[in-house]
Amino acid sequence: xxxxxxxxxxxxxxxxxxxxxxxxxxxxxxxxxxxxxxxxxxxxxxxxxxxxxxxxxxxxxxxxxxxxxxxxxxxxxxxxxxxxxxxxxxxxxxxxxxxxxxxxxxxxxxxxxxxxxxxxxxxxxxxxxxxxxxxxx
Numbered sequence: 761x762x763x764x765x766x767x768x769x770x771x772x773x774x775x776x777x778x779x780x781x782x783x784x785x786x787x788x789x790x791x792x793x794x795x796x797x798x799x800x801x802x803x804x805x806x807x808x809x810x811x812x813x814x815x816x817x818x819x820x821x822x823x824x825x826x827x828x829x830x831x832x833x834x835x836x837x838x839x840x841x842x843x844x845x846x847x848x849x850x851x852x853x854x855x856x857x858x859x860x861x862x863x864x865x866x867x868x869x870x871x872x873x874x875x876x877x878x879x880x881x882x883x884x885x886x887x888x889x890x891x892x893x894x895x896x897x
Contacts, residue, residue, distance in 0.1 A: 800869060804876045808839065811880030818886040821894075835879065839872050 812832045819828025846864060849855045855864075 800873060804839065804872055807876035807880040808835075811876065811883040812836070814883030814887040815879060818883065818890050821890045832879075835875060839875065842868050842872075 812835070816825070816828045816832060819825050846855075846868070
């Protein structure tokens with residue numbers, strides 16, 4: 761998640777006096793979602809970026825670099841864009857804030873953290889395997 765976007769998601773509702781859809785109180789939902797994202801962002805970044813780098817190196821070693829790059833772009837796009845989609849869906853009145861808070865945001869943050877941990881572990885193991893294989897050959 762982009763830190764600048766997260767900060768703007770917190771500040772922007774304070775600057776807009778009324779929501780686009782007056783029946784939805786998005787000013788309380790968006791900052792909470794963004795603050796949770798801002799809190800887990802360092803952990804996710806620490807796991808995802810080194811993990812994806814190791815995974816990309818392993819894909820390059822087995823001549824599958826383009827496949828690895830496409831997979832990491834898709835994973836990164838999911839992790840960075842879903843909060844933006846949720847915030848805009850609330851603002852535009854496509855979904856209400858009661859739906860977004862517990863089920864959707866929890867599912868999103870769980871999958872983001874899980875995906876980061878998974879990519880880190882797989883990247884570490886695969887790169888370790890590639891290094892060992894290169895060392896013994």
